[in-house]
Amino acid sequence: MAAVLRGSRNLWGRSLKHVDFTLVSSRSMASKTQVGFIGLGNMGKPMAKNLLKHGYPVIATDVFPESCKELQELGAQIVDNPAEVADQADRVVTMLPSNPSLSRLLTGYVPNGSLKVKKGSLLIDSSTIDPAVSKEMAVAAEKMGAVFMDAPVSGGVGAASSGKLTFMVGGVEEEFTAAQELLTCMGANVVYCGAVGTGQAAKICNNMLLAIGMIGTSETMNLGIRLGLDPKLLAKILNMSSGRCWSSDTYNPVPGVMEGVPSGNNYQGGFGTQLMAKDLGLAQTTATNTKTPVPLGSLAHQIYRMMCARGYASKDFSSVFQFLREDEENEGQ
Amino acid sequence: MAAVLRGSRNLWGRSLKHVDFTLVSSRSMASKTQVGFIGLGNMGKPMAKNLLKHGYPVIATDVFPESCKELQELGAQIVDNPAEVADQADRVVTMLPSNPSLSRLLTGYVPNGSLKVKKGSLLIDSSTIDPAVSKEMAVAAEKMGAVFMDAPVSGGVGAASSGKLTFMVGGVEEEFTAAQELLTCMGANVVYCGAVGTGQAAKICNNMLLAIGMIGTSETMNLGIRLGLDPKLLAKILNMSSGRCWSSDTYNPVPGVMEGVPSGNNYQGGFGTQLMAKDLGLAQTTATNTKTPVPLGSLAHQIYRMMCARGYASKDFSSVFQFLREDEENEGQ
Amino acid sequence: MAAVLRGSRNLWGRSLKHVDFTLVSSRSMASKTQVGFIGLGNMGKPMAKNLLKHGYPVIATDVFPESCKELQELGAQIVDNPAEVADQADRVVTMLPSNPSLSRLLTGYVPNGSLKVKKGSLLIDSSTIDPAVSKEMAVAAEKMGAVFMDAPVSGGVGAASSGKLTFMVGGVEEEFTAAQELLTCMGANVVYCGAVGTGQAAKICNNMLLAIGMIGTSETMNLGIRLGLDPKLLAKILNMSSGRCWSSDTYNPVPGVMEGVPSGNNYQGGFGTQLMAKDLGLAQTTATNTKTPVPLGSLAHQIYRMMCARGYASKDFSSVFQFLREDEENEGQ
Amino acid sequence: MAAVLRGSRNLWGRSLKHVDFTLVSSRSMASKTQVGFIGLGNMGKPMAKNLLKHGYPVIATDVFPESCKELQELGAQIVDNPAEVADQADRVVTMLPSNPSLSRLLTGYVPNGSLKVKKGSLLIDSSTIDPAVSKEMAVAAEKMGAVFMDAPVSGGVGAASSGKLTFMVGGVEEEFTAAQELLTCMGANVVYCGAVGTGQAAKICNNMLLAIGMIGTSETMNLGIRLGLDPKLLAKILNMSSGRCWSSDTYNPVPGVMEGVPSGNNYQGGFGTQLMAKDLGLAQTTATNTKTPVPLGSLAHQIYRMMCARGYASKDFSSVFQFLREDEENEGQ
Missing domain, CATH: 1.10.1040.10 (N-(1-d-carboxylethyl)-l-norvaline Dehydrogenase; domain 2)
Incomplete structure (x- = not known):
C-alpha cells in the first residue's frame, strides 16, 4: 500500500526544498548496524523486539529499568539514558507517551544546551506529538548534521506485536528509503506523507x-x-x-x-x-x-x-x- | 438488498402487536387498480411517472395545478384535492415537502374532524417527517379501517427519475408485501424497518x-x-x-x-x-x-x-x- | 416593576391587530366571582391557595384526586375534570407540567371535537409550553368567543408559596388588566410581553x-x-x-x-x-x-x-x- | 477595589512557598529610578506615557522604531533592543501582542542561552499569554535572582490612555507592593490573584x-x-x-x-x-x-x-x- 502511495506521489506535484545531504554520510544504511531505541512501553517494547527479530542489533533505554529486562534477555544492549543511545547508534527510534516526555528526551539529547547526536544520524520519532514540535526537533537535528523524521503509528499493541502497524512518515523525501528499511520491520504499511510534521498531521x-x-x-x-x-x-x-x-x-x-x-x-x-x-x-x-x-x-x-x-x-x-x-x-x- | 434484509429479519426477534386485518379486505392488491398520488413536486412527479410506466392507472393532485400537466398528458387522472384522491383510490402515495404540508394534507383527508379514506385503504407516505406524526397518522387511519405506512426515500431527483430510490418502510409487517408491490416500481431497494415510524427513524x-x-x-x-x-x-x-x-x-x-x-x-x-x-x-x-x-x-x-x-x-x-x-x-x- | 415596563411599552411602538372585544362581556372583571384552577401540583397548589387568600372563590381539579384535598379543606370547590371547571368559571388558570398535559387538558376542554368554554371566558395558562401551542390555543379560544393568554412564571415553589412569582404575559393588550387582577394575587411582578405566545417566548x-x-x-x-x-x-x-x-x-x-x-x-x-x-x-x-x-x-x-x-x-x-x-x-x- | 480584595485575601488561607528575597536588594523601590518598557503598540504606548506622567524616567524599545517617536519626544530614552533595556533598568514592564512575541522577547533577554537581566530586577509582563509560559519565565528569572510577575489587563485602548486599566497580578506576594507602585500609575484597579500565572488565569x-x-x-x-x-x-x-x-x-x-x-x-x-x-x-x-x-x-x-x-x-x-x-x-x- 505504501508503494502505491509512493508511486503516485509525484502526480501531486509537491516539491521539496533543497537539503544538503552530504552531511548524511557516516550512516551505513544497507548493513545491519546497531539501531537505537528509546522508550520501551506497551508499544515500544514489541516494536524493538521486531527489530531484533529482523536481525538488527538494538541498543535501548527507558526511564523504568524493569521495562528493559525482557529486551535485554533477547539480546539488546541496555544503557542508562538517551544520550548514550545517541552516542552509539546512528539510527535511533523514539516511542514516548506524550509531549512532556519528548521534552525530557530532548533534555537527554541536549545536555548543556546543544543537541548531541552523531553527525549524519537518522532520528525517527514514532510518538504522537504536536507537528510543530516535530518541526522544531528537525531544525535542531539539522544544525547537528542529523535528520529527524516523524513516523507516528496507527494500530494498537496487537499490531505492534505482530509487526502490522501503519507508519505515517514526514520528513525529507531523500531519507524516506532509509527510514522505510527499519519501519517495514515493525509495520505492514509505511506511508510517506510529505515534509517533516506531516506524519503527525x-x-x-x-x-x-x-x-x-x-x-x-x-x-x-x-x-x-x-x-x-x-x-x-x-x-x-x-x-x-x-x-x-x-x-x-x-x-x-x-x-x-x-x-x-x-x-x-x-x-x-x-x-x-x-x-x-x-x-x-x-x-x-x-x-x-x-x-x-x-x-x-x-x-x-x-x-x-x-x-x-x-x-x-x-x-x-x-x-x-x-x-x-x-x-x-x-x-x- | 431488500430481500436480504427481509430474510434475516426474524433473527432479530422483533414481534408485532396483533392487528386486526379483517378490515383490510376491499383492496385488490394483486390487480392494477388505480393508485392515488398526492404531491407532484421535484420528487413526486418522477415517482408517479414510474407508476404509470409500470402500468398502474394513477389519480393525482397537487396544490400547484401546473405541476400536474405533464402527468395528465401521460394519462393520469388529475383531481382537485386530496379528499377526491382518497375517495377514489384504495392505495395512496403521498410525497410532500415537510410537516406543515402533511398537516395540510390531513386537513384535506379530514374534513369536519373525521378522517375520510376508504375502508381497507393503504396509505403510503414517502415524505420525510417526524415519526411521531407518522404514528398519529397511523392511529387515525386505523380508526377508519385503513393502514398507514411510512416509506421515506434516500436518493435524490436522479434516483427518483430512474426508479432507483431506496425506500425505508415502517408499518405493520403483514402489509409490507402490498406496499412493496408499488414501491419496487419506483425504487431499487425497499427495506422493511419495523413498526410504523421506523422508516422515518x-x-x-x-x-x-x-x-x-x-x-x-x-x-x-x-x-x-x-x-x-x-x-x-x-x-x-x-x-x-x-x-x-x-x-x-x-x-x-x-x-x-x-x-x-x-x-x-x-x-x-x-x-x-x-x-x-x-x-x-x-x-x-x-x-x-x-x-x-x-x-x-x-x-x-x-x-x-x-x-x-x-x-x-x-x-x-x-x-x-x-x-x-x-x-x-x-x-x- | 411591571408598571414600569407597561408605562414605557408604547415607546417601542408595538401595534396590536384589531380584536373584537364585544364578545368579552359576560365576565365580571371587578367582582370576586369564582376562578377556575386546573392543575394542583407543586406549583399550582400554592398558587391556587394565594387566590383563596385574596378572597377569590376557587373551583379546581387535578388528575390526582389526592392533590385536591388540601385546597378543598381551605374552601375550594373540587370537580372531576377540566370541562366542569370551564363550564362554571369564566376565568380559568391552568398550571400543567408539560406539553402532553396541555393536550390532555384540551381533550378535557374539547369533548367531541369542539372547544367548550364559556363565551367571554378568560383562559390564562401558566404552564411552560411551546409558544406555537399557545397560539393554536388562542385561535381555538377565539372561535368560541373566549380569550387565551399565556402567562408562564419564573421563580420556584418558594416564590409560588409566598406569592412572589414573576409572570410573563402574552395576549391581547386589552385583556392584560383583567389577567393582572388575578396574577398579582400570585406574583410580585406581572410583565406584559406582547401578542399571545410572547410570554412563553x-x-x-x-x-x-x-x-x-x-x-x-x-x-x-x-x-x-x-x-x-x-x-x-x-x-x-x-x-x-x-x-x-x-x-x-x-x-x-x-x-x-x-x-x-x-x-x-x-x-x-x-x-x-x-x-x-x-x-x-x-x-x-x-x-x-x-x-x-x-x-x-x-x-x-x-x-x-x-x-x-x-x-x-x-x-x-x-x-x-x-x-x-x-x-x-x-x-x- | 484592589485594597478590598487584598484585605480579605488571608481569609482564603492561601499559603506561599518560601522565596529567598535577599536576592532582591539592588532595586530602589521607593525612589523614581528608571523604568524599562518593552512593546509600544496601541496599548503599550499610552501605558508608558502614564508612567512618564507620574514622574518615572522611562527607557523603552519596540521592534518598530516609528512606534517610539512620540515617547522619545516626551522624554523617554529609546534603545535598540530588550537586552539594553534589561541591562539598564531594574524594573521592566512588557506589553506584547502574543506568545510568539514573548518568545522573541526572551530571545532578546537570553542571548547565548542564559537569561541576562539585572540581579534583583522586577519583570512585569502585561501581555496576555499562556500562564504556563509565565511560570517558565518566572523560573528562568528566579535563576538570575530576578522576579517575574504576570499582570495582564482588562480594558482597552481608552482605559490605557486614561490610566483606568484593571491589572490582574500573579507572582510572589512579597513583591506585590513593588509592582503595585508602578501599576497604579497605569490602572484604576490592581488585583492580586495569587502565585505566578494566576493573573493570566x-x-x-x-x-x-x-x-x-x-x-x-x-x-x-x-x-x-x-x-x-x-x-x-x-x-x-x-x-x-x-x-x-x-x-x-x-x-x-x-x-x-x-x-x-x-x-x-x-x-x-x-x-x-x-x-x-x-x-x-x-x-x-x-x-x-x-x-x-x-x-x-x-x-x-x-x-x-x-x-x-x-x-x-x-x-x-x-x-x-x-x-x-x-x-x-x-x-x-
Missing part, C-alpha cells in the same frame, strides 16, 4: 475524524434504538447508505451488533478514552495554532474529556455509546 | 450521521491542508484508515480530490444545505422528544442553520468545507 | 440564557481552580468584570463560594436538571421551527440531557459544575 | 465567560425577536431575571437596544473578534493542558474562529449577533 487528522465518527455513530444508534429500530438492522441500513463510516461498519459501539469488537466485551481492550482525549487535545492545539475552525472535533474533544472525568478513562473509546445512553436507574420522570 | 438517523460525517470530513481535510498535507494524499490515508466515511471516500467535499461530486462543480446540484438543515431539525425534534442526547448531531444542525443564514441555503451540503475555510481576503492579521 | 429565552450562563460559569470556575485560582477570589474578579452573570454573582455553582444556594447544600433544592433540560428542549424546538441558529443553547441542552442520563436529573441545575469536575477517584494517569 | 477565565455570555445573549435575543418579542423589552426582562449578564445589560449586541456600545455603531471599535478568538485559543490551550472540559468555551472559540474566516475579524466581538442573524437576502424558502 495525518495521524492527528485521522484520529480526529475517527472520534467524530464514533461519537456520531453512538448518538445515531442510540437515537434509532429509542425510535424503535433494531440496532442490527439500523447498522445494516447505515452501512449500505451515506451514513456509513468505519465506526458503524467495522467497530460498532453497540453491544451485540458486531463480534470481536470492544463493545462486545464491556469496552475492555481497544483504544482507551484517555488516549483518544490526548490525541484530540493535540488536534485542538494544532487547529488553534493554525487558526482552523474544527467545531465537531473540538466538541468531540470535550466529550472525551468529560468521559475521563466520569470514570471512562481506561475504557475503549467506543464506550461513548454507553456514556450517552440513559441508565435505567437514572431515568427521569 | 432510519432515514433521519442516516442523514444525521451523514451530516456529522460531512462536517467532520470538512474540518479534518481543512486542518490537514493547513498542516501541509496534500488533500488527495490525506483523503487516501483517511480512506484506508479508521477515519474513513462516506463523505471522505465517496463524496469528498474538497474541490479537486474526486471527480463527479458537487465539490468539483462549485457545490452545485446534490443535496441542498437547506434540506439537510430541515432533516437535522427533524432529528433534533425526535431526539428532544425521546430525551436522547445527540451532541454532535445537534451542533451539525446549528452549523447548517448558520450556513443557511450566510448564503449557503441552496448549495450542496458538502459546501461546509468552503464555509469553514478561511477566505484569503478575510484572512486576519 | 420570554420565559424560554431567559431560561436558555440562564443555562448557558450556568454551564459557562461552571466551566470557567473549574478552569480557574485548576489554574491555581482561589474560587472565591475568581468569583469576585468575574463579578466586577465583563464575565459577570447571574450564575456567577447570585447562584454560584461552586460549593463554598456563596451561602444560601444549592451548591452549598449538595445541589439539593433549587431548579432541577430535568426541568432545565425540558425548558431547553422547548427552546430547541422553537429555534428549529423559526430556523434560528442557537449553537450554545443547543449544546447546553445536550449537556443537561447527558446529565439526566448520568444520574443528575433531580439535582439542581448548578450541579453541572460537579458533572464537569474530574472526580479524584476517576483521575487518569 | 483570571484574565483568560473572565474572557472565556465573557465570550460565552456574548454568544449566548446574541442567540437569545435573536430567538426572542423571531418569536415576536420587542428587543428592548426582552433585554429588560432578561436583565431583571436570571438570564442577566454583562453582555445583556452593559454591552447588548442588538443594534438599537443600548446607546454607546459597538452594536449601535455597526460593530466598529470595541474588542475585535480576532482578539477574542486569540484569547479563547489561550483558554482552550490551558484547558487542554489541565485536562479541563470546557464545552461551551470551546464552542465559543470555534464560533469566533468561523467568524474570522467569514470576514468579521476586525469587527467588535458583539457582531456575533449579526453573524447568527439570517440576512434577508439569504433567507431560504
Whole structure:
C-alpha cells in the first residue's frame, strides 16, 4: 500500500526544498548496524523486539529499568539514558507517551544546551506529538548534521506485536528509503506523507475524524434504538447508505451488533478514552495554532474529556455509546 | 438488498402487536387498480411517472395545478384535492415537502374532524417527517379501517427519475408485501424497518450521521491542508484508515480530490444545505422528544442553520468545507 | 416593576391587530366571582391557595384526586375534570407540567371535537409550553368567543408559596388588566410581553440564557481552580468584570463560594436538571421551527440531557459544575 | 477595589512557598529610578506615557522604531533592543501582542542561552499569554535572582490612555507592593490573584465567560425577536431575571437596544473578534493542558474562529449577533 502511495506521489506535484545531504554520510544504511531505541512501553517494547527479530542489533533505554529486562534477555544492549543511545547508534527510534516526555528526551539529547547526536544520524520519532514540535526537533537535528523524521503509528499493541502497524512518515523525501528499511520491520504499511510534521498531521487528522465518527455513530444508534429500530438492522441500513463510516461498519459501539469488537466485551481492550482525549487535545492545539475552525472535533474533544472525568478513562473509546445512553436507574420522570 | 434484509429479519426477534386485518379486505392488491398520488413536486412527479410506466392507472393532485400537466398528458387522472384522491383510490402515495404540508394534507383527508379514506385503504407516505406524526397518522387511519405506512426515500431527483430510490418502510409487517408491490416500481431497494415510524427513524438517523460525517470530513481535510498535507494524499490515508466515511471516500467535499461530486462543480446540484438543515431539525425534534442526547448531531444542525443564514441555503451540503475555510481576503492579521 | 415596563411599552411602538372585544362581556372583571384552577401540583397548589387568600372563590381539579384535598379543606370547590371547571368559571388558570398535559387538558376542554368554554371566558395558562401551542390555543379560544393568554412564571415553589412569582404575559393588550387582577394575587411582578405566545417566548429565552450562563460559569470556575485560582477570589474578579452573570454573582455553582444556594447544600433544592433540560428542549424546538441558529443553547441542552442520563436529573441545575469536575477517584494517569 | 480584595485575601488561607528575597536588594523601590518598557503598540504606548506622567524616567524599545517617536519626544530614552533595556533598568514592564512575541522577547533577554537581566530586577509582563509560559519565565528569572510577575489587563485602548486599566497580578506576594507602585500609575484597579500565572488565569477565565455570555445573549435575543418579542423589552426582562449578564445589560449586541456600545455603531471599535478568538485559543490551550472540559468555551472559540474566516475579524466581538442573524437576502424558502 505504501508503494502505491509512493508511486503516485509525484502526480501531486509537491516539491521539496533543497537539503544538503552530504552531511548524511557516516550512516551505513544497507548493513545491519546497531539501531537505537528509546522508550520501551506497551508499544515500544514489541516494536524493538521486531527489530531484533529482523536481525538488527538494538541498543535501548527507558526511564523504568524493569521495562528493559525482557529486551535485554533477547539480546539488546541496555544503557542508562538517551544520550548514550545517541552516542552509539546512528539510527535511533523514539516511542514516548506524550509531549512532556519528548521534552525530557530532548533534555537527554541536549545536555548543556546543544543537541548531541552523531553527525549524519537518522532520528525517527514514532510518538504522537504536536507537528510543530516535530518541526522544531528537525531544525535542531539539522544544525547537528542529523535528520529527524516523524513516523507516528496507527494500530494498537496487537499490531505492534505482530509487526502490522501503519507508519505515517514526514520528513525529507531523500531519507524516506532509509527510514522505510527499519519501519517495514515493525509495520505492514509505511506511508510517506510529505515534509517533516506531516506524519503527525495525518495521524492527528485521522484520529480526529475517527472520534467524530464514533461519537456520531453512538448518538445515531442510540437515537434509532429509542425510535424503535433494531440496532442490527439500523447498522445494516447505515452501512449500505451515506451514513456509513468505519465506526458503524467495522467497530460498532453497540453491544451485540458486531463480534470481536470492544463493545462486545464491556469496552475492555481497544483504544482507551484517555488516549483518544490526548490525541484530540493535540488536534485542538494544532487547529488553534493554525487558526482552523474544527467545531465537531473540538466538541468531540470535550466529550472525551468529560468521559475521563466520569470514570471512562481506561475504557475503549467506543464506550461513548454507553456514556450517552440513559441508565435505567437514572431515568427521569 | 431488500430481500436480504427481509430474510434475516426474524433473527432479530422483533414481534408485532396483533392487528386486526379483517378490515383490510376491499383492496385488490394483486390487480392494477388505480393508485392515488398526492404531491407532484421535484420528487413526486418522477415517482408517479414510474407508476404509470409500470402500468398502474394513477389519480393525482397537487396544490400547484401546473405541476400536474405533464402527468395528465401521460394519462393520469388529475383531481382537485386530496379528499377526491382518497375517495377514489384504495392505495395512496403521498410525497410532500415537510410537516406543515402533511398537516395540510390531513386537513384535506379530514374534513369536519373525521378522517375520510376508504375502508381497507393503504396509505403510503414517502415524505420525510417526524415519526411521531407518522404514528398519529397511523392511529387515525386505523380508526377508519385503513393502514398507514411510512416509506421515506434516500436518493435524490436522479434516483427518483430512474426508479432507483431506496425506500425505508415502517408499518405493520403483514402489509409490507402490498406496499412493496408499488414501491419496487419506483425504487431499487425497499427495506422493511419495523413498526410504523421506523422508516422515518432510519432515514433521519442516516442523514444525521451523514451530516456529522460531512462536517467532520470538512474540518479534518481543512486542518490537514493547513498542516501541509496534500488533500488527495490525506483523503487516501483517511480512506484506508479508521477515519474513513462516506463523505471522505465517496463524496469528498474538497474541490479537486474526486471527480463527479458537487465539490468539483462549485457545490452545485446534490443535496441542498437547506434540506439537510430541515432533516437535522427533524432529528433534533425526535431526539428532544425521546430525551436522547445527540451532541454532535445537534451542533451539525446549528452549523447548517448558520450556513443557511450566510448564503449557503441552496448549495450542496458538502459546501461546509468552503464555509469553514478561511477566505484569503478575510484572512486576519 | 411591571408598571414600569407597561408605562414605557408604547415607546417601542408595538401595534396590536384589531380584536373584537364585544364578545368579552359576560365576565365580571371587578367582582370576586369564582376562578377556575386546573392543575394542583407543586406549583399550582400554592398558587391556587394565594387566590383563596385574596378572597377569590376557587373551583379546581387535578388528575390526582389526592392533590385536591388540601385546597378543598381551605374552601375550594373540587370537580372531576377540566370541562366542569370551564363550564362554571369564566376565568380559568391552568398550571400543567408539560406539553402532553396541555393536550390532555384540551381533550378535557374539547369533548367531541369542539372547544367548550364559556363565551367571554378568560383562559390564562401558566404552564411552560411551546409558544406555537399557545397560539393554536388562542385561535381555538377565539372561535368560541373566549380569550387565551399565556402567562408562564419564573421563580420556584418558594416564590409560588409566598406569592412572589414573576409572570410573563402574552395576549391581547386589552385583556392584560383583567389577567393582572388575578396574577398579582400570585406574583410580585406581572410583565406584559406582547401578542399571545410572547410570554412563553420570554420565559424560554431567559431560561436558555440562564443555562448557558450556568454551564459557562461552571466551566470557567473549574478552569480557574485548576489554574491555581482561589474560587472565591475568581468569583469576585468575574463579578466586577465583563464575565459577570447571574450564575456567577447570585447562584454560584461552586460549593463554598456563596451561602444560601444549592451548591452549598449538595445541589439539593433549587431548579432541577430535568426541568432545565425540558425548558431547553422547548427552546430547541422553537429555534428549529423559526430556523434560528442557537449553537450554545443547543449544546447546553445536550449537556443537561447527558446529565439526566448520568444520574443528575433531580439535582439542581448548578450541579453541572460537579458533572464537569474530574472526580479524584476517576483521575487518569 | 484592589485594597478590598487584598484585605480579605488571608481569609482564603492561601499559603506561599518560601522565596529567598535577599536576592532582591539592588532595586530602589521607593525612589523614581528608571523604568524599562518593552512593546509600544496601541496599548503599550499610552501605558508608558502614564508612567512618564507620574514622574518615572522611562527607557523603552519596540521592534518598530516609528512606534517610539512620540515617547522619545516626551522624554523617554529609546534603545535598540530588550537586552539594553534589561541591562539598564531594574524594573521592566512588557506589553506584547502574543506568545510568539514573548518568545522573541526572551530571545532578546537570553542571548547565548542564559537569561541576562539585572540581579534583583522586577519583570512585569502585561501581555496576555499562556500562564504556563509565565511560570517558565518566572523560573528562568528566579535563576538570575530576578522576579517575574504576570499582570495582564482588562480594558482597552481608552482605559490605557486614561490610566483606568484593571491589572490582574500573579507572582510572589512579597513583591506585590513593588509592582503595585508602578501599576497604579497605569490602572484604576490592581488585583492580586495569587502565585505566578494566576493573573493570566483570571484574565483568560473572565474572557472565556465573557465570550460565552456574548454568544449566548446574541442567540437569545435573536430567538426572542423571531418569536415576536420587542428587543428592548426582552433585554429588560432578561436583565431583571436570571438570564442577566454583562453582555445583556452593559454591552447588548442588538443594534438599537443600548446607546454607546459597538452594536449601535455597526460593530466598529470595541474588542475585535480576532482578539477574542486569540484569547479563547489561550483558554482552550490551558484547558487542554489541565485536562479541563470546557464545552461551551470551546464552542465559543470555534464560533469566533468561523467568524474570522467569514470576514468579521476586525469587527467588535458583539457582531456575533449579526453573524447568527439570517440576512434577508439569504433567507431560504
